[in-house]
Amino acid sequence: MNPLTWLTDWFERRYTKQALARLSAVLVVALLTTQLLFVWYFGSVGLSMGKTAYSNDDRTVVVDASELREIEREYNTTHEEGWCLYGSKNRTHIRVTEVVRAQTIFQREDRIAFTCIPETASQVAAGQNPRLIGNVHSHVGYNESHLSRLDVMLLGRVSPVVTVMGVYTERDGVEFFTTESLNEPLDKETV
Incomplete structure (x- = not known):
């Protein structure tokens, strides 16, 4: 049996379709939020660095x-x-x-x-x-x-x-x- 089919069948036996739909929605929102935070963080760091333009690394x-x-x-x-x-x-x-x-x-x-x-x-x-x-x-x-x-x-x-x-x-x-x-x-x- 295909592992993905087995996992899907196991979830369907254990949880209602409504609970699975909610879980899927929560996971999608969490993934999108994580990606947006990642893009925001690294983008804002790069933009703010251009404005501050440090010159104090003495290495x-x-x-x-x-x-x-x-x-x-x-x-x-x-x-x-x-x-x-x-x-x-x-x-x-x-x-x-x-x-x-x-x-x-x-x-x-x-x-x-x-x-x-x-x-x-x-x-x-x-x-x-x-x-x-x-x-x-x-x-x-x-x-x-x-x-x-x-x-x-x-x-x-x-x-x-x-x-x-x-x-x-x-x-x-x-x-x-x-x-x-x-x-x-x-x-x-x-x-």
Whole structure:
């Protein structure tokens, strides 16, 4: 017997159709309420961050020169690119030990979307213990590596998972930002 059919039959024997209809309605309302709260919370965090624009994170980003060269080597002048950052973090430093080019969901000249989920899953499947700490994306045609308004909103939404967001431009190279430092990039130390 199909498990779904068995479960349905068990519920029908145990509860009236009216009780099942009420239970279904309560579950649907609870699911919708949870989704709306989730969207409201992460959306409001991102929007409010754009208004407050902090500049008081005094951590230093420590990154290997070879990893920075990886970003420079894969930079494209015709469309944005994305990279996933792996490493560690504490109260004084953010250490980037590995940069992995991101698989894109979509990519245009002025916008890119990626999640770092496939990259992280690949590392787990290979027996590694990856620690995703952030991401970098390029801004094509800009001279300064600063967060755009959209970047600020996105960082606010993903900040429970992503600690640092980097922006790469051809002239400035990569600059790193956190939710506590949106206006000014963090200090960077290349080793």
